[in-house]
Amino acid sequence: MQSQDVAHHRASAHGPVIDVEQAEAALVEHYPRLVRIAYLVLPPDLGRNRRVLTAHALVQRALPRKRTVAAVIPAQSGRRRGASGSARPGEADNRKGAEGPDGDPAYLLLRLRVLRSALEAGLPLRCTAWPKRSQLPPLLPQLWGLRLFPRSGGADELALDQRLSSLSGPARAAHVLRGLERLPEDGVRRLLGAAGVADPSAAIREAAAVPAQDTLLSSPEFDPCSLQARPTDLMRRRQHGKAALAAAAAVAVCGALLALPSGGWGPDGAAAPLDAQNPAARAALEPDRVTRVASTAWQTSARTDFSVWPARGGLTGDRALLRRALAVWARPGESVQVSATPGTPSGGPAGPPQLLYAGQVDAARVVIFHDGLRIVRYAEPKDGTSGAALDFARVDSATGAEAQALxxxxxxxxxxxxxxxxxxxxxxxxxxxxxxxxxxxxxxxxxxxxxxxxxxxxxxxxxxxxxxxxxxxxxxxxxxxxxxxxxxxxxxxxxxxxxxxxxxxxxxxxxxxxxxxxxxxxxxxxxxxxxxxxxxxxxxxxxxxxxxxxxxxxxxxxxxxxxxxxxxxxxxxxxxxxxxxxxxxxxxxxHVLAGVLWKSAQGAWYLLAAGSEDTATVRATAGVSGSARGNLLAVRTEQGARAGLRGTLTDGRTVGGLR
Incomplete structure (x- = not known):
């Protein structure tokens, strides 16, 4: 196995010299593509907000400070165009003439530097060595009071993101180079070696477990240049602001100015005073005020719905878990996976909800609430709170069988x-x-x-x-x-x-x-x-x-x-x-009326149709002609025939066939 230094030397020995101005032009032109590569290679446990900021920082720092020899890395083996020759959405800014960016040595240099930095960012910190710059949170860009994350995709994008998170950093890089950059296997191996990967072949084998899906990799789910903004944890900011204000008052006025939230002099900035807040909304977030039904309430109640379910599970007394569940319900963070059945509102609780369950199930801690309209399920890993999930389901008027299981x-x-x-x-x-x-x-x-x-x-x-x-x-x-x-x-x-x-x-x-x-x-x-x-x-x-x-x-x-x-x-x-x-x-x-083309064992084709028992007549229209009294129709026809159906009910009304 070659050392990293030898691999890097071989990859860059004969490349062209790139001026800083040439590299800057390539960076500006292909900035979205480079940021997408960095975002996909960075470790998912950084969180989506920090991955976005770090990806932008790594690409911006990839600009060399002086003339640099570009690495000789192979161009991609095929263009990323469909049969019609048009580029995929979001990649119009990545084209350079007819050749694309892969023919640009400045782009190849920047891609290598970005890839190397993104791989270094995923390495664990060690007490025996100074951390690399890419392993530390970026100084710039920074954003206060907001969290940024790409737009959510569909189930396919979520599944791909989960599978990528299970790969090592070099394997993620191999998958991205193969699927997004369309490099051949030998090109991926050489580029990973140039980026400092000790065993590129092992990374390629690990990445092969995830099929290359360039369409998904190019989706808005993985586009750190098309972002959504949400506030940070407002309650935590408020609590930290109060603590900082008390500490700053004891040391110096300048310390208070640095610690005050939202740039204001009051403890809550421009928010309403504490005594003017809605008491019902505050009570809804207090674990001690959660409604708990007695275990025998269902035996004497005439109701058979969720309102008489007792609170069960081994963690119903865990105030910290209940507080986290209520807080995430009220204001889910960017890392929380939120889902709701169609037609279900996903807002916070209007008052203290009813606790149905709190306990450990398999490898997760699960809390289930009922607020009269919805079932709300909060789940977090048993060894942490990252990767929490929040699910909503509408259950208004549920009773009997509809309220028997969750x-x-x-x-x-x-x-x-x-x-x-x-x-x-x-x-x-x-x-x-x-x-x-x-x-x-x-x-x-x-x-x-x-x-x-x-x-x-x-x-x-x-x-x-x-x-x-x-x-x-x-x-x-x-x-x-x-x-x-x-x-x-x-x-x-x-x-x-x-x-x-x-x-x-x-x-x-x-x-x-x-x-x-x-x-x-x-x-x-x-x-x-x-x-x-x-x-x-x-x-x-x-x-x-x-x-x-x-x-x-x-x-x-x-x-x-x-x-x-x-x-x-x-x-x-x-x-x-x-x-x-x-x-x-x-x-x-x-009432219902439907028809089908059916082939008999002898090879004859028929149009068969049937309506509900109160159908008086059935008639075939369009490509097939025939009618029958009653609710059944059988007409000889040909393979591939198309027909419409009209039925008359016993009360004189007409019905059409389902399609």
Whole structure:
């Protein structure tokens, strides 16, 4: 293995001489690209605000003070253009003629200096050696009273950021050079060696575990030049300001001037005086004022909702944990991952909330509150507070099955639930296997054992595990759809749905289970499956089932209505039609009409259609002609035919087919 000095000498021995003016022009022209590289390579544990400031500082310090010999580092192997030849968004400022910045020796010099500094910033401090300049917080740029961070991306960007955080600094650099700079493997190896990496090949092998995704690396999630601003911890600033004011008054007036917050003479600057603040808002942040329901309250109450859940968990008396949870709820910092189901407000508490749980679950400390409208879950690692998460879920008017379980924690594709105190039986059941039994989850103080969650299932759907709960009134099924509150599964007519726990109901849901993936993370409250028609097939091979599923949300609308068609003996049902935001297949409009092209065993094609039982006639329009009395239609047609459907109800109204 060559030493770092030898590698650096070999990389720079024959490069051109770069003037300071030439380097400055390249830095200004390609500044956003260089800052993005520094931001991606810097260690994620610095926090997003400090990573942004440090990335800008490293690039600005990369400007040489005198004429410098540029390193001979290979240009990227391919251009970063799509098939149309246009550059990706955000990279128009990185182009230099037709060649791009990689043909500019000044850019190559700056890229090497930035990469070396970013890698040095991730090295641990040692007491036996002076710290390098890049390992210290940057003197400039600095910003008081605000935190800066890039705009949030989607789930793909978050997943990539988490995977990059698990890599070492050299491996992150290898991934960035391969995905963002499009360097070949040999070029990455040479550039890492020039930047001081002891074993570039090991870094490349480690980076290979994360697939190169240049589109995601170029997204606003990793753009430290397009920023959002949020205030720093205002309460902590206020407390520090008071302490500094008291200390400064004891030593000197100049000390007080330096320590006062917001540049004002008062302890709170331009804020309202302490006695003029809203007492309800202050009380909401006091751990001692959190509402705690007695453990036996549910036994004498006529209510079956979250308001009668007792406070459970081994950390309900940890005032410091509760204070952190309440403070993050009121003003989440930049490092907090905040999520909310659609239609759920994410503001702070209006008054002291009700405590449902506080305890350690797997590798996290978890606190769950209820404020009458929302469930709020705070989670932090058990060995620190960095990487905390805050989740909101709307639960207004939740009662019965909708208030029987909450997601306590997800880890390694498993999920743990906290169940209502009146639940007497907890089990796991696979919807795809209706004849198989349920596995007891053995809850302890309402906390279930982990069960495999389908919420993040990708690829083929081979199982769909649901939570089966039993109480004094019956057995219910709840499905994890990636949110705090699992969705209630039912079967039957929209006007009178029933629980999906019986044998017949399980057989109804078995071919439909995988379709639940279409309504993940949409704030779903309940999903009802209704077999609205059965139709004899034209070739005499049996009767097909027509089933519609409707997912209703906590905000009152339906994200998706699906019509399913299942042939005799089929393990899964085909989606024949779907619609969003419609009243069909629901309590307000218990009617549905859908059609599908079906091929018989003999190779003949038919248009099959079915409506609910109060459909008087069905007619095919557009590309297929045919009609029938009653709610069933079968018309011979050709492969690929397109048709519209119109139905007439027994009361004379017309309905259109779902699409």
């Amino acid at each position: 997601v306590l924690n997800r880890a390694d594709h498993n999920v743990r639930y906290l169940t209502a105190p009146w639940v007497t039986g907890t089990a796991e059941r696979d919807l795809l296997k209706p004849s198989s039994g349920a596995m007891d989850l053995r809850p302890v103080d309402g906390v279930t054992a982990p069960l495999a969650s389908p919420a993040r299932q990708t690829g083929s759907c081979t199982s769909w595990n649901v939570l089966q709960l039993t109480d004094g009134s019956g057995t219910r099924l709840l499905a994890d759809l990636g949110e705090l509150v699992p969705a209630h599964l039912t079967v039957g007519t929209p006007a009178a749905p029933r629980e999906a726990s019986g044998a017949a109901a399980l057989r109804t849901w078995a071919p439909l289970a995988c379709s639940l993936g279409a309504v993940r993370s949409q704030g779903v409250r309940s999903v009802n499956a209704w077999e609205y028609a059965r139709q004899s097939l034209p070739d005499g091979s049996g009767a097909a089932a027509w089933v519609c599923t409707r997912a209703d949300t906590w905000r009152g609308d339906a994200p998706r209505v699906l019509a399913h068609f299942r042939t005799p003996g089929g393990r899964s049902a085909a989606v024949a039609a779907q619609a969003e935001g419609v009243a069909a297949c629901g309590a307000k409009d218990p």
